[in-house]
Amino acid sequence: MIDAKVLRQDPNRVRASQRARGESESVVDDLLAAEESRRAAIGQYEALRAEQKALGKQVSRAQGDQRAALLARTKELADQVKKTEAAQNEAAAIFSKLLLGIGNLVEDGVPVGGEDDFQVLETHGTPRDFAAEGFTPRDHLELGQILAAIDTERGAKVSGSRFYYLTGQGAELELALVNLAVTMAVRNGFVPMIPPALVKPQAMEGTGFLGQAAQDVYHLADDDLYLVGTAEVPLAAYHSDEILDAAALPLRYAGYSPSFRREAGSHGKDTRGIFRVHWFDKVEMFVFCDPADAGAEHRRLLEWQKEFITALEIPFQVLDVASGDLGLSAARKFDCYGWLPTQNRYREITSTSNCAEFQARRLNIRARFDTGTAPVATLNGTLCAITRTIIMILENHQQPDGSVRIPQALRPFLGGRERLVPAR
RNA sequence: GGAGGCGUCGCCUAGUCCGGUCUAUGGCGCCCGCCUGCUAAGCGGGUUGAGGGUUCAUCCCCUCUCGCGGGUUCAAAUCCCGCCGCCUCCGCCA
Numbered sequence: 001m002i003d004a005k006v007l008r009q010d011p012n013r014v015r016a017s018q019r020a021r022g023e024s025e026s027v028v029d030d031l032l033a034a035e036e037s038r039r040a041a042i043g044q045y046e047a048l049r050a051e052q053k054a055l056g057k058q059v060s061r062a063q064g065d066q067r068a069a070l071l072a073r074t075k076e077l078a079d080q081v082k083k084t085e086a087a088q089n090e091a092a093a094i095f096s097k098l099l100l101g102i103g104n105l106v107e108d109g110v111p112v113g114g115e116d117d118f119q120v121l122e123t124h125g126t127p128r129d130f131a132a133e134g135f136t137p138r139d140h141l142e143l144g145q146i147l148a149a150i151d152t153e154r155g156a157k158v159s160g161s162r163f164y165y166l167t168g169q170g171a172e173l174e175l176a177l178v179n180l181a182v183t184m185a186v187r188n189g190f191v192p193m194i195p196p197a198l199v200k201p202q203a204m205e206g207t208g209f210l211g212q213a214a215q216d217v218y219h220l221a222d223d224d225l226y227l228v229g230t231a232e233v234p235l236a237a238y239h240s241d242e243i244l245d246a247a248a249l250p251l252r253y254a255g256y257s258p259s260f261r262r263e264a265g266s267h268g269k270d271t272r273g274i275f276r277v278h279w280f281d282k283v284e285m286f287v288f289c290d291p292a293d294a295g296a297e298h299r300r301l302l303e304w305q306k307e308f309i310t311a312l313e314i315p316f317q318v319l320d321v322a323s324g325d326l327g328l329s330a331a332r333k334f335d336c337y338g339w340l341p342t343q344n345r346y347r348e349i350t351s352t353s354n355c356a357e358f359q360a361r362r363l364n365i366r367a368r369f370d371t372g373t374a375p376v377a378t379l380n381g382t383l384c385a386i387t388r389t390i391i392m393i394l395e396n397h398q399q400p401d402g403s404v405r406i407p408q409a410l411r412p413f414l415g416g417r418e419r420l421v422p423a424r
Numbered sequence: 425g426g427a428g429g430c431g432u433c434g435c436c437u438a439g440u441c442c443g444g445u446c447u448a449u450g451g452c453g454c455c456c457g458c459c460u461g462c463u464a465a466g467c468g469g470g471u472u473g474a475g476g477g478u479u480c481a482u483c484c485c486c487u488c489u490c491g492c493g494g495g496u497u498c499a500a501a502u503c504c505c506g507c508c509g510c511c512u513c514c515g516c517c518a
Contacts, residue, residue: 042476046487074498243474373474 001099001361007031017105020112020323031098038091045084048077101211104358106323107295107332117322118335124306125315127339128396135400139342140391141273144170146402147394148423150274161271162263162278166390169420173393174281174386176413178256181283181308181384185254188304190285193255195234198225203237206363208329208355215264231255232380235286240363244376249367250289250297254383257282273391275347280387287379288365291357294377298354301381302334305350308383311409314392315339317346329355338392349388352381394420 007014011032015025111119130137144150149170155163166174182192204210204226209217218227228234235255244251259282270276285304289297302318309316321333330353337346360366360375367376397405404420411417 042487046476071498076498078498 001096001358002102002105003357003361004035004099006105007099008035013105014102018102020106020110021103021326022114022324023103027098027102031095031102034091034095034098038088038095041084041088041091045081045088048081048084051077100205100362103211103326103328104331104356106326107354107356109320110326110332111320111322112324113322114324115322117324118319119322120317121320121334122318123315124310124317125313125339127315127341130341133400137341137395137398138402139273140275140394143394143398143402143404144273144390146422147404147420149173149394149420150390152273160278162276164274164277164387168423170390172414173390173420176410177384177386177389178281178283179413180311180410182254182256184304184308184311185283185285185383188252190252190254193231193235193238193253195231195238195255195257197228197234197258197260198223199228199233199237200225202240202363203233204228206240207233207236207359208327208362209233211328213327216262218260218262227260228257229261230259230380231257231282231284232286235284236359236365236378236380237363239288239365242365243373244288244365244367246290246367246369249376250287250293253286255284255286257284259385274387275391277387280385282385283383285352285381285383288360288367288376289379290367290369291375291377294354294356294379297377297379298332298334298352301352301379302336305336305352305381305383309336309338309349311407312389312393313407314349314396316349321351327353329353329358331356331358338388339396340392341395347388349385349392350382352379354379 002014007028011028014028018025018028111117138146141150141152147170148168149166151165151167152163155165186192198220201210201224204217209226209229213229217229219225220227226233232255234257235253238253239251258279260279261277263276263278266276274280285301287297287301306316306318316336316338319335319337321330321335326333333351333353335348335352336350338349339345340347355378357375357377359378365376365378366373393407393410394404397407399405399419402422406414406418406420
């Protein structure tokens with residue numbers, strides 16, 4: 001959630017952010033009104049409570065008529081205290097419900113607009129010229145079938161559409177990618193983590209996934225647990241309700257977990273192969289840091305993503321995502337789009353968001369700074385989303401015979417092999 | 425899933441039966457000071473945490489805080505209900 005102080009002191013900044021996101025501005029006025037009635041109720045409650053407490057002491061010492069008179073007054077007070085307490089809770093509930101609903105304040109410099117208004121910041125590598133090489137590239141599904149690495153038919157038979165099996169070399173490829181990603185993350189100072197993939201509502205709410213993204217989340221109604229769409233959720237909630245040692249920041253975690261996404265509202269989009277699926281595994285970077293360092297840390301996460309994609313020898317671009325496409329919790333987001341030869345365009349392969357203090361406030365994660373106890377900043381970034389990465393590797397490194405060259409960096413994790421080879 | 429036990433201010437712990445004197449006891453640890461060739465020991469003092477108000481800052485003030493949430497009561501660590509977590513045992517299970 002955004003800072004209630006900012007809301008009070010500079011409501012226009014919140015209005016501007018809402019405008020950039022394409023969200024309602026009037027919610028700001030509703031919030032200010034709710035805040036005012038909440039404060040009024042608190043004032044009344046505190047005054048009554050103080051009197052009640054003072055009288056309570058006298059009651060325990062008083063005798064006879066005096067005691068009876070005091071008891072009559074304290075009874076009256078108790079009644080009023082209950083009423084003001086209820087009023088206070090009601091106003092607070094309205095306030096926090098509204099506050100939880102509004103998106104993070106958009107960082108300065110973010111391009112304004114919707115999904116297509118991103119700005120391309122960088123382009124790395126050069127897409128192969130398959131025409132010059134004299135063959136037409138196969139798409140990842142065809143390659144996956146030739147290599148006996150991807151089985152979507154049986155995935156559909158067992159689990160439905162948008163499910164798949166990674167088989168043989170495909171399964172090996174996932175394990176190799178995970179190993180490479182975790183090895184690089186550890187070298188960069190991350191603590192590797194294998195977090196739970198089912199979480200309580202607070203974790204989901206705290207990370208901002210029950211807002212506009214709620215329709216994309218799997219919920220187990222019998223147990224009131226959610227299947228996470230990213231390790232970001234359990235990693236963020238790891239330190240919930242904790243006060244961290246500021247000297248220990250930044251805390252960097254690399255979580256390997258399955259990611260479950262309902263993909264509601266994307267019917268008919270990217271239906272071929274494993275580009276958009278209901279489940280995939282992912283290695284995710286997550287950082288808790290001093291809010292003053294968040295911008296710099298965000299750039300570092302981006303650099304580590306670029307390092308990983310570069311190691312896999314995939315041509316890619318870095319995008320500065322536009323304000324309307326940030327999601328609830330991000331103040332700024334950079335995406336890396338890898339080259340997809342058969343679509344003749346770049347497609348999303350990683351994403352990194354600076355959530356500033358937005359998630360930390362919701363999850364109650366603070367640190368003791370010199371200036372006092374304050375929320376930390378949280379940042380997340382994909383290191384390796386397995387299915388997308390496999391797609392990019394297969395398509396970009398394919399050979400005319402359907403085999404696939406394994407990028408140098410990955411070979412140590414595949415027993416030194418140089419190629420994935422067609423099955424018989 | 426069943427039975428029992430437990431959850432108190434960093435750690436350990438008293439208090440809960442029988443509500444008010446709990447503004448929560450004591451020890452350890454930690455901080456400050458004294459003493460002291462140094463260190464240790466000793467002596468004296470301080471030390472729950474969070475939120476808010478005030479202030480340049482300190483001081484100070486208020487509220488909340490005995491696993492969490494309700495309830496009873498003028499008043500709850502203490503009584504009642506629900507929940508959560510941990511431990512032991514049983515059942516089931518990879």
